[in-house]
Amino acid sequence: MTSLRPLLGATGALLALLPLNAAAVTYILYYHTFGDWAVVCWRGMVEGEKSCFIDGPPIQFNSDPFTSEVRIEPAGDAVQLTVSARSGTRTGAKVRLVVDGKTLQEGHSDRIDHVNFAGTDAAALIEAFRNGKVLLVELPDLKRNLKLSLIGFDDAYAAFEENLDRFAPAARTPVPEPPTTSGQ
DSSP: OOOSHHHHHHHHHHHHHHHHHHTTOOEEEEEEEETTEEEEEEEOSSTTOEEEEEEESOOOOOSOTTOOEEEEEEETTEEEEEEEOOOSSOSOOEEEEEETTEEEEEEEOOTTSEEEEEHHHHHHHHHHHHHOSEEEEEETTTTEEEEEEOTTHHHHHHHHHHHHHHHOOOOOOOOOOOOOOTTO
């Protein structure tokens, strides 16, 4: 009969390492899909680290590294819309956002293959998404497109706003500066 001691020792060593990896754990507090869109709210291990975002298409295990995505997430007191072009060119790929056949925005990917829209640009895009039927993310230089149904986007955005209020990062109380003494 074989001894279980080596197996138990290896298991104990593995369990001893788990707390080191636990800091990277994110807890999903809310996840719901609305057609081609998913709302995800999460909390990290660091106090106050929590938020929500919308992804289109929903996060999936995808073996195609060139599948683009659209993400909407908080940015200060507003939201930011980011298109991950995943062009393979890493920088400068043209990205065009078309809703129901009308081009709304164009941009070029940055060094990490993202195009960011913030402020009034993001607000206008979100409003068009809420009222549209089909979003087409075009990468004309690469002859690739991502087509997303906007049916369900309005419900996804409403759930995002509702949950963002619930899961917004905790307000941090400023730590007062220690008093200084004069004459030293």
